[in-house]
Structure formats: structure tokens, C-alpha cells
Amino acid sequence: MIEANILVIDDDDDILLSARLFLKQHFKQVITCKSPKEINVLLSTNEIDIILLDMNYQKGASDGREGLYWLEHILSIDKDYIVILMTAYGNVELAVQAIKKGATDFILKPWENEKLFATLSAASKLRQSNRKVKKLEKIHSSMQKDMARSFEHVIGNADPIKKLQHTLIKVAPTDANVLILGENGTGKQVFAYELHKHSLRKQGTFMHVDLGSLNENLFESELFGYAKGAFTDAKEDKPGRFELAEGGTIFLDEIGNLSMALQSKLLSVIQNRTVTRLGESKERKINVRLITATNMPLNEMVGKGTFRQDLLFRINTVELLLPPLSHRGDDILLLAEHFLHSFSTKYHKNITQFEAKAAQALLNYQWPGNVRELQHVIERAVIMSDGLQIGMDDLQLSPQRFGGSATTIQSDMALEDMEKMMVQKAIEKHQGNISRASAELGLTRAALYRRIEKFNL
Structure with missing residues (x-):
């Protein structure tokens, strides 16, 4: 049983009966009607996948103009409808014209059941494929919008x-x-x-x-x-x-x-x-x-x-x-305030600023993980904070990664000297294990190797 709903439109009762008796054996639902004037109501009240549409309805008509008219009408409602035209009058030129106007296929009456089934089966696969493409397009469009926002x-x-x-x-x-x-x-x-x-x-x-x-x-x-x-x-x-x-x-x-x-x-x-x-x-x-x-x-x-x-x-x-964050001066606070506003909104909190000591700590910190680390630190601080300001305890910054320390670093020490000392200490602490040392410093192995080479360690 193919999961597709078929609408058959023909003014001949015998055609409708034979179509319904045969197609209901193979398709989920078969709906029939005698007049194309019912199309609007049927399409608005039913989930239709394929429309099998006769081309002539007036007595004695054989030029197919009515069928082409209703084809255009159906596709004006939804261009993704699968429409297969049928007629008792074989005409190559008419078939070509129908395909150009958007028909999926063209079948002659009286039909052979096997051929009709093959045509509708192929049309059903096309309908499913088109739906997948449309769904993917919507997902893609949504992802692009989300990406632009994020x-x-x-x-x-x-x-x-x-x-x-x-x-x-x-x-x-x-x-x-x-x-x-x-x-x-x-x-x-x-x-x-x-x-x-x-x-x-x-x-x-x-x-x-x-x-x-x-x-x-x-x-x-x-x-x-x-x-x-x-x-x-x-x-x-x-x-x-x-x-x-x-x-x-x-x-x-x-x-x-x-x-x-x-x-x-x-x-x-x-x-x-x-x-x-x-x-x-x-x-x-x-x-x-x-x-x-x-x-x-x-x-x-x-x-x-x-x-x-x-x-x-x-x-x-x-x-x-791109420069490391530690070389961007007051941009650190500018970015921190941006992330604070963003995450306060995301987590439904009313945190508006940093305490003075916390702001100074952000400026003094070395930020080995750069902007990404700053973003994660602020997000965690917003989640953990119970107040209206972010304090030092909320930031949870590693003491080893500050630019100044009363016990280990001289206040006038050059930034490069401090970086060298931090790298050297991490390597010594982990007995030359580059993976562990780089993890502690918040660097990639490649970045740590570059510093080792730079400082001749």
C-alpha cells in the first residue's frame, strides 16, 4: 500500500468507478468527483498528493482546452501538486503543451492497469521527494536565520x-x-x-x-x-x-x-x-x-x-x-558586557553590570582561550550568580592565569616574560607532557609548540 492520496476527476461514471476499484487496492486513499468545479473544496478539505485530471468535460469536446485550464488553476493554488492528465484522444502536441504548463505526466484512456499503477507510483515518489526538498529548504532557511542570529x-x-x-x-x-x-x-x-x-x-x-x-x-x-x-x-x-x-x-x-x-x-x-x-x-x-x-x-x-x-x-x-584577546585592551570589557546582556536575556536574569573588582579582574586575566573562553566564563557567571551584579566569585577565574601576582610575578614584568614563565611552569609541572600542559594553559598542542620554539624552552 503506497502512502498517497489520489484525486480522480472525470465526467464519466464508469471511469471513476474503475479507477476507484483498482487504485484503492494500492493507494492509501482514492477520492473521485465528476466536475473540476469541485476542485477548490476538495483540495481545501483533503490532503491530496496526486491529481488524475481528465482533459475534456463538455459533450463532444476533444481539444483538451478545459484540462489545460484546470491544470493551470490547480498549480496556481499550489505549484507543488502532482497533476497527471488523461484523455481518450491521443495527441502528441497536446501532451507536450500539457507538460510545458506543469503537468507531471500524460496518460491515454482506456488505460492499462499496470501502466496506470507505474505512472502513479512514480508520481508518488516524486511527490515525496519534492516534500523532502521543500522541508530541507525550510530547515536550511531556518538554520541560516538562526545562524545569523547566533x-x-x-x-x-x-x-x-x-x-x-x-x-x-x-x-x-x-x-x-x-x-x-x-x-x-x-x-x-x-x-x-x-x-x-x-x-x-x-x-x-x-x-x-x-x-x-x-x-x-x-x-x-x-x-x-x-x-x-x-x-x-x-x-x-x-x-x-x-x-x-x-x-x-x-x-x-x-x-x-x-x-x-x-x-x-x-x-x-x-x-x-x-x-x-x-x-x-x-x-x-x-x-x-x-x-x-x-x-x-x-x-x-x-x-x-x-x-x-x-x-x-x-x-x-x-x-x-586576528589578535589574541589579551592584546585588545578595553575590548575585553566591551565583549564581556555584550555577553552579559546576551546571557542575562537568555537565562531570564536581571544582571546588568560587573562589580569593580570583577571588571578589573577581567582586564588583568590573560585569556589563553581568547574570546571563546571569555564567552564561556560570562555564561557560567550569569548562570551561577544570585545577585544583580557579577562578582569575583561568580567569574571563577584561574589564579595562575592573571597578569600579576604578589607572590610570583613582578608588576613591571613584560607580558612576554610572564607568558614564558607560565609556559615553563606548566611544562615542568606535567614533566614535559605537552597534552596536559596545553590543557592547563588553555592552548592547543600546536599553539604550545609554537611558544616552546619561540622561548627556546
Whole structure:
């Protein structure tokens, strides 16, 4: 039994009876009526999937004009209705005209039951497919709106941020490939979305792909798509992320994590502006704007032979270097107040400001996790606070990560010296275990290695 509701419209009682008797054996519901004038009422009171519509109703008529009229009427109500026209007068020109006006198929009377069933079965699959596409489009549209709401704007008055904003305004309207560099948590994804939002592609998709979390074996199928039968679980054709981003922007995050083999495949796509799905030989043209990001030193990696120089040339037509939060001065409080307002609203609290000591603590803290860490700290503080202000106890900041301490750090010590001391202490504490030391410092392993090299530790 096929889960589809069929509406049959014909002025011949015998046709309606034979259609109902045959089709009710195979379809969920079959509704019949003699006059197309009942269409409005029937469509408004029933969930109809397929309409089997006769083309002639007046006695002696055979030109099909009535059928074409009612076809247009049905599609004006909802262009997604599946309409199959039927007539006793075979006419190729009429069939072509009907298809051009939006009919899904055309069948002659008297029909063969097997052919009628095959036609309606195919139409039912098309209806289901169209519904899935429409649902996905709604979900996608909703996700894009939610994404636009959830992304924070680029907030800040520090000189480095102002320069980046100035560059962004110039670059966004172009299709230039942009490489965004910066430590974890500095806001690379926010800047990528900001580029998309101010581009000529802003109505298109913003497709974020985290290459760092993408299994190497899934790289091609996820980014380039696959054909049915390409591998064991490939039960249907599936477009990749590049195709899904058509007309929009694709943001490849953590591009420094790609192996040399995958870098080569990505380079080919960027150069040729085409993708080939797994299991196919056909090249498909793509029209996307490319933005990439990483916290890794790509120029150093090129020198060591772990990142392709030609790929670096392709992705960094324009390069944006995001500063760590500790270099942004009063932006820390500006961002903290923004997050405070946002999370107070989210958690239905009336917290309006920071106590003076808490505000000073935010400024003195080193923020190894950058803006992302600040966001998490403020969210946790809002959740835990019982008052109308955020105090020191609410922040729960780690004492080891302040820029000054009466027992261990001189007040006039340079920021770089303090950073070196903190790195050295963490490494000593964990007896050279980089994973544990980087976790304590709130850094990635790669970021810690860079500091070890920088300080000759």
C-alpha cells in the first residue's frame, strides 16, 4: 500500500468507478468527483498528493482546452501538486503543451492497469521527494536565520580590530579567497560569517566545514559528494558541501590539519572550480566563495614541507590575522558586557553590570582561550550568580592565569616574560607532557609548540 492520496476527476461514471476499484487496492486513499468545479473544496478539505485530471468535460469536446485550464488553476493554488492528465484522444502536441504548463505526466484512456499503477507510483515518489526538498529548504532557511542570529558581530574598538574591520569592508564585496589566521577562540568563524554577510553572495548559503573534525576517509564524500553505489552504504546520490554551497560561501576551518594527499585534492577543486563525486567521472562546475582559517603557522609548514605552497598561494589572496584577546585592551570589557546582556536575556536574569573588582579582574586575566573562553566564563557567571551584579566569585577565574601576582610575578614584568614563565611552569609541572600542559594553559598542542620554539624552552 503506497502512502498517497489520489484525486480522480472525470465526467464519466464508469471511469471513476474503475479507477476507484483498482487504485484503492494500492493507494492509501482514492477520492473521485465528476466536475473540476469541485476542485477548490476538495483540495481545501483533503490532503491530496496526486491529481488524475481528465482533459475534456463538455459533450463532444476533444481539444483538451478545459484540462489545460484546470491544470493551470490547480498549480496556481499550489505549484507543488502532482497533476497527471488523461484523455481518450491521443495527441502528441497536446501532451507536450500539457507538460510545458506543469503537468507531471500524460496518460491515454482506456488505460492499462499496470501502466496506470507505474505512472502513479512514480508520481508518488516524486511527490515525496519534492516534500523532502521543500522541508530541507525550510530547515536550511531556518538554520541560516538562526545562524545569523547566533553569530556575534565583530565587536571592538582596539586598533587591530578597527584595521581588520576596514579590510573586511574592502574585501567582502569581492570574490577574493580569504585566509583567516589566529589562535583558537579569537573569532575566526565570526569574521568568516561577517565576510559572507557583507558580500554579494549574502543571500546564498554560508557552509561551515570543520576540517579538523572530519575523518580523512570521509573527506572526499563530504566535500565532493558521491554517486549511488560508490561504496557499501551509498544508497543514493548525494551532493557534497561544495555543491550545497553553490552561489554562496564555503568556509573551510582548520585547513592546516589536512594531510598532503587531501591538500592536493582540494587544490585541484579550487584551481578547476569543479568537483567530481565519488563513483562518477563527470565533472560538476561549482560557483562558491572560498574562505579558510587555521591557528597553525602555514608559512613555517610550507618550509618544513607539510603544507603545499601552491595551495597557500591559492587560499590567501587576502590574509586576516586576528589578535589574541589579551592584546585588545578595553575590548575585553566591551565583549564581556555584550555577553552579559546576551546571557542575562537568555537565562531570564536581571544582571546588568560587573562589580569593580570583577571588571578589573577581567582586564588583568590573560585569556589563553581568547574570546571563546571569555564567552564561556560570562555564561557560567550569569548562570551561577544570585545577585544583580557579577562578582569575583561568580567569574571563577584561574589564579595562575592573571597578569600579576604578589607572590610570583613582578608588576613591571613584560607580558612576554610572564607568558614564558607560565609556559615553563606548566611544562615542568606535567614533566614535559605537552597534552596536559596545553590543557592547563588553555592552548592547543600546536599553539604550545609554537611558544616552546619561540622561548627556546
